[in-house]
Amino acid sequence: MTAPACCHINDVRAAAATIADHIVRTPLIAAPWSGGDLWLKAENLQPIGAFKIRGATNAIARLDPRARARGVVTHSSGNHGQAVAWAARWRGVPAVIVVPEGASAVKTAAIRQLGAEVVVVPAEDRAAAVDEFTARRRLTFVPPYDHLDVIAGQGTLALEVLDDLASIDTVLVPVGGGGLISGVGTVMSSLSPRTRVVGVESELAADARDSLVRGRRVSWDPALTSRTAADGTRATVVGELTFPIMRATVAEIVTVTEDEILAAVSALARRAHLVAEPSGALAVAAHLAGPSRYGRSVAVVSGGNIDPPVLARALCESMRKDHSLS
C-alpha cells in the first residue's frame, strides 16, 4: 500500500520542521501494566492538551503572509478551537472561533483566554457563520481535519514514534474525521509499511468503520454519535480528503464500548499517571480489550481535556469493580 499523492511523507517531514519549536515532543511511555507489549504516545501533554495543536500550527504557519495578517476562522468548541486559538496567538494572527449555543462555558472561556474572538451561533448556523467570516473579513478557514496541512501536521507524531521505537506491529489511533489517522497512515505506509494502522471508534459512532467496510463515506446521524462520551470523535462522517488516504493506509477500524472507554480512562490515570479524555483513551481501550491481537503496539493518547466529574466517576467506578471482583 502506498499513500496517495495528496499527502506525501515529505509534507509531514516539512511540517515537523515547521512546528518543532512550538509543540511538545511528547514521550512514548511503556505500559507493561496493560498485559501486552504496549507503548503510549502521550499527546495529552501538548499545550491545550491534544494533538490538534500540530495540525493547526502547521496550517497557520503555511498561510501566505497576507492571508495570515487578515486572520483565521474555524468552528469548534473543543480541542480544534483551542488549537487554532493557540496557534494563531503564537503567530500574532487574529482568530475567530465559532461555537454553538450551549457549548461548555469552561471550554469557551479557555478559547477566549487564548486571545481568540468567540462568536456564539445556533448549532445549525455554524458553517454559514464561518462562510460569512471568510467572505466578509476574508479570514482563512482552518478546518478541523479535511485539509492537507492539517493532516501533515497531525502525522508528525508518527515520525516521533518511529524515532523512539523500532519494529512496531500495530499503531492504534482514535478516529473522528480522520485527520490524525490519515497523517499517521501516510507516515507508516512510507517508512514502516509492515506496521498495521488500526483506527478505533466508539461503537456508538462507528461511521468511519462503516465507511471503510463499504468503500464509500457513510454518515451517522448526530443523534446517534452524540451518545458517546468520546466527544472528540463525534464527527458524523470522515472527510473527503481523509477518506482516500484512510482507504490506502488503514488496515482496519475496530470499535469499543462506552464501559471499555471509561475503564481505559481510569487505567491511564491509575497506572500511567496520565489524564486522558474519553476520545483520548479510545486506542488504549481497544488494546486492553485484546492485547494479544496487536503484538508490539503503540496507542495514541490523543487528548486530556476531560471534565473533572467524568474523571472522578471513572476512577470511582473502577474502584467499585475492583472491590466486587475481590
Place this chain on the structure above:
Amino acid sequence: MTAPACCHINDVRAAAATIADHIVRTPLIAAPWSGGDLWLKAENLQPIGAFKIRGATNAIARLDPRARARGVVTHSSGNHGQAVAWAARWRGVPAVIVVPEGASAVKTAAIRQLGAEVVVVPAEDRAAAVDEFTARRRLTFVPPYDHLDVIAGQGTLALEVLDDLASIDTVLVPVGGGGLISGVGTVMSSLSPRTRVVGVESELAADARDSLVRGRRVSWDPALTSRTAADGTRATVVGELTFPIMRATVAEIVTVTEDEILAAVSALARRAHLVAEPSGALAVAAHLAGPSRYGRSVAVVSGGNIDPPVLARALCESMRKDHSLS
C-alpha cells in the same frame, strides 16, 4: 556555593550514562496556566511512577557483581520499595522488600508483581529486619535516600532539566529525606550556580526546613509527620549524607498547607493532564502560592502514585470551590 566532595557532578554524569536505557527521559512541560513562568519535570511518568527509580537503578548497577548476585534488601512500602523491586528485576537481582504491618495491600501487591520477596514485620522492627537480611543472607541494603549512588541517581533529572531549558531562576523540589534535592543541588551548584534550589515540605512535616534554619538535623515526631497527605515526604529527619549537601546547595525550604497540596493535585490533573500524588504536587503547590517569588521556574512533579479516591476527592473539592467563587 560549591557541592561538598561527597557527591560530585561527575558522579551524577556517570549515573546518567548508567541508567539512560532503563528509565524514561521525562519531558519538561510548560505550565502557562499557572500564572507564572513555570515548567514541570514530569517524573510521575517513570515506570513505577516516581523519580525513585533513578537512584535505585544506579545503586544496584554499581554493586560489585558478587554482591549483586546475592541480592538487595530495603524497607519501604512506598515508591522506594517499588523502585528497588523494579531495578532488581531489570538486573536479575534477588530483592527483599520489608514492609510494615498494615501497609496498603495495593502497594504490597505491586511490589510482589515486580518479582520481589515481600516480608511483613511490625513497623518498629523494620530496621532490625533489614539488618538481619544483610547479616544472614548477605544482601546489600539500598537505602531510600542516604547513599551517594542514590543521590547521584536522583540528580540525573536535573541534568535533563538543564538540557531542556536555559536561564532557570528557581528549581522547586519536594523534600523528604533529602536524596532528590541533594542530587538536584549538586547539579545546579556545579552547572547553573545562579539557579536557586528551593525545597518544599508540607507544614505538617517541616523537619528539613527546621534543620536548615537551625544548622543541625532536627527530627519531627512521626505522630506529627504522619498527618500530611504527602506520604512520600514523611521522613522524620533528613539524612546524615544529604544534610551537608543540602546546606551547601539549597537556598531555602518553604512550606505549603494541606489544602494547597490537594489544590495542586487537582490543577495538575485538570490543566497539565498529569496525575500526581500529594508528595509529587508539593513543588507545584509552592509555585501556585506565589508565582512571582520564583521567576523562571521548574517544579519537579516527583511521583504519581495516588490512591484513586484521593484524586477523585481533590477534583471534586476544586470544582466545588470554583462554583462557590463564581
